[in-house]
Amino acid sequence: xxxxxxxxxxxxxxxxxxxxxxxxxxxxxxxxxxxxxxxxxxxxxxxxxxxxxxxxxxxxxxxxxxxxxxxxxxxxxxxxxxxxxxxxxxxxxxxxxxxxxxxxxxxxxxxxxxxxxxxxxxxxxxxxxxxxxxxxxxxxxxxxxxxxxxxxxxxxxxxxxxxxxxxxxxxxxxxxxxxxxxxxxxxxxxxxxxxxxxxxxxxxxxxxxxxxxxxxxxxxxxxxxxxxxxxxxxxxxxxxxxxxxxxxxxxxxxx
Amino acid sequence: xxxxxxxxxxxxxxxxxxxxxxxxxxxxxxxxxxxxxxxxxxxxxxxxxxxxxxxxxxxxxxxxxxxxxxxxxxxxxxxxxxxxxxxxxxxxxxxxxxxxxxxxxxxxxxxxxxxxxxxxxxxxxxxxxxxxxxxxxxxxxxxxxxxxxxxxxxxxxxxxxxxxxxxxxxxxxxxxxxxxxxxxxxxxxxxxxxxxxxxxxxxxxxxxxxxxxxxxxxxxxxxxxxxxxxxxxxxxxxxxxxxxxxxxxxxxxxxxxxxxxxxxxxxxxxxxxxxxxxxxxxxxxxxxxxxxxxxxxxxxxxxxxxxxxxxxxxxxxxxxxxxxxxxxxxxxxxxxxxxxxx
Numbered sequence: 027x028x029x030x031x032x033x034x035x036x037x038x039x040x041x042x043x044x045x046x047x048x049x050x051x052x053x054x055x056x057x058x059x060x061x062x063x064x065x066x067x068x069x070x071x072x073x074x075x076x077x078x079x080x081x082x083x084x085x086x087x088x089x090x091x092x093x094x095x096x097x098x099x100x101x102x103x104x105x106x107x108x109x110x111x112x113x114x115x116x117x118x119x120x121x122x123x124x125x126x127x128x129x130x131x132x133x134x135x136x137x138x139x140x141x142x143x144x145x146x147x148x149x150x151x152x153x154x155x156x157x158x159x160x161x162x163x164x165x166x167x168x169x170x171x172x173x174x175x176x177x178x179x180x181x182x183x184x185x186x187x188x189x190x191x192x193x194x195x196x197x198x199x200x201x202x203x204x205x206x207x208x209x210x211x212x213x214x215x216x217x218x219x220x221x222x223x224x225x226x227x228x229x230x231x232x233x234x235x236x237x238x239x240x241x242x243x244x245x246x247x248x249x250x251x252x253x254x255x256x257x258x259x260x261x262x263x264x265x266x267x268x269x270x271x272x273x274x275x276x277x278x279x280x281x
Numbered sequence: 282x283x284x285x286x287x288x289x290x291x292x293x294x295x296x297x298x299x300x301x302x303x304x305x306x307x308x309x310x311x312x313x314x315x316x317x318x319x320x321x322x323x324x325x326x327x328x329x330x331x332x333x334x335x336x337x338x339x340x341x342x343x344x345x346x347x348x349x350x351x352x353x354x355x356x357x358x359x360x361x362x363x364x365x366x367x368x369x370x371x372x373x374x375x376x377x378x379x380x381x382x383x384x385x386x387x388x389x390x391x392x393x394x395x396x397x398x399x400x401x402x403x404x405x406x407x408x409x410x411x412x413x414x415x416x417x418x419x420x421x422x423x424x425x426x427x428x429x430x431x432x433x434x435x436x437x438x439x440x441x442x443x444x445x446x447x448x449x450x451x452x453x454x455x456x457x458x459x460x461x462x463x464x465x466x467x468x469x470x471x472x473x474x475x476x477x478x479x480x481x482x483x484x485x486x487x488x489x490x491x492x493x494x495x496x497x498x499x500x501x502x503x504x505x506x507x508x509x510x511x512x513x514x515x516x517x518x519x520x521x522x523x524x525x526x527x528x529x530x531x532x533x534x535x536x537x538x539x540x541x542x543x544x545x546x547x548x549x550x551x552x553x554x555x556x557x558x559x560x561x562x563x564x565x566x567x568x569x570x571x572x573x574x575x576x577x578x579x580x581x582x583x584x585x586x587x588x589x590x591x592x593x594x595x596x597x598x599x600x601x602x603x604x605x606x607x608x609x610x611x612x613x614x615x616x617x618x619x620x621x622x623x
Contacts, residue, residue: 129463131481145468
């Protein structure tokens with residue numbers, strides 16, 4: 027907390043993940059400093075989403091170390107102690123899913139209040155106030171009493187962002203947040219994500235195909251290829267002058 | 282005269298009787314026809330009873346004696362369904378667990394209690410357990426000896442719990458894996474995830490079949506009478522049997538018992554229907570939000586599952602006194618309410 031603005035919020039060390047015989051992650055090492063936005067891109071099946079899901083242990087990595095805001099978890103059997111470490115890590119790492127995954131039996135505001143009240147033990151009053159503040163941030167305050175089924179995809183995703191924000195995490199993980207949206211709804215979600223960086227200086231690790239967002243918001247981009255980070259650097263370097271032929275081929279195909 | 286009116290408009294082709302009848306009946310609203318059908322059924326039944334020289338005086342005389350068994354039928358069923366729900370929840374979590382002890386124990390439980398007859402289980406608990414208790418010696422004989430009603434509740438609860446394990450398991454599985462991940466991702470513990478996210482959504486799937494199980498259980502509670510109970514604690518069926526033995530007229534008390542069971546289950550179905558409607562909130566796009574809530578379930582609004590069940594039970598107990606006519610009227614009203622929906 028008291029550490030300088032340059033401290034490392036997320037650290038991934040030599041992360042491996044195999045599904046059966048398939049090695050999806052083959053040794054990933056990366057660091058995010060406070061306030062940094064890193065965009066991961068690459069072909070589908072290259073392991074980008076798996077990396078994100080391994081960072082908060084929704085997927086069990088095969089080997090490696092994850093550290094979020096000082097909570098350092100080595101991969102291994104989930105003993106009682108390790109489960110608690112993982113839970114502490116998750117509280118500090120907000121996750122936004124491709125398919126939103128709002129809780130359908132709760133109103134928008136209840137969705138946003140759920141984590142602070144149930145997990146952090148905040149009072150309902152306090153959580154309601156903070157919840158409305160975060161809904162305001164994502165432009166959804168007027169839908170506070172609405173149930174998720176009555177929202178559009180873009181609105182759902184904005185509420186999902188507010189739900190993750192309400193936990194006041196140290197880093198936010200975005201797993202293809204706009205991939206399930208109709209094209210005309212993508213902009214509103216990207217706009218909210220951008221504001222998190224510019225206004226809240228939120229540290230973000232984003233898996234996306236939105237190269238415009240990467241160019242505009244990211245401090246660094248990383249090209250994922252066959253389970254490793256093939257190329258990494260500022261958006262200008264990587265997106266305009268890719269060094270490896272694979273990166274160049276992918277960028278040419280997307281842009 | 283209606284037929285004549287139709288005849289003028291339509292081409293004067295000769296019409297068969299059958300077609301005229303079809304055209305005529307097509308104009309009668311469905312609910313009128315339905316009422317007629319029900320009336321006919323009751324007329325036929327009435328005729329049969331008359332043929333059997335039905336003794337309505339005896340029915341009236343013995344009604345309150347038999348109806349007093351309602352209390353015990355409801356108490357036994359309600360306690361057994363609570364026990365069964367708890368066992369079903371634990372059973373389902375066990376069957377979904379990777380813990381070998383939980384998985385193994387619940388596997389044995391569901392296999393045994395689904396694989397053996399309920400009546401055998403009742404006698405095993407009532408007569409078999411005391412024998413084990415005697416063999417163990419010490420205080421065990423006391424601990425493992427139950428009166429008939431307790432043994433009945435235990436057997437019904439264990440048996441239905443085993444069946445309902447599958448219902449609960451399916452309900453929990455029906456909540457997408459993503460919901461559990463979303464709960465994990467905000468740092469919920471297993472208990473928090475189950476209590477706040479998974480089970481509330483699973484309930485929507487669990488409640489309709491659980492209602493059916495409860496209805497079946499209210500009827501199966503009649504089996505308790507085979508264990509024998511003191512007069513003061515007899516449920517409906519046992520009382521009916523007793524009247525039959527005493528008067529040598531079996532039809533009348535059995536009909537009374539059947540009507541009471543029927544009324545009981547119908548009233549319960551009605552409340553179940555209302556509960557299901559209420560549970561669909563958040564799943565119906567057109568449903569308005571908070572404003573519509575109070576209109577859907579008046580009366581004591583308890584917690585989700587148990588609250589409405591208790592409401593139904595209270596209503597049953599309140600309605601048990603007044604008499605057969607009222608029970609029947611309630612039955613008919615509830616039936617119409619159901620039939621009109623489609």
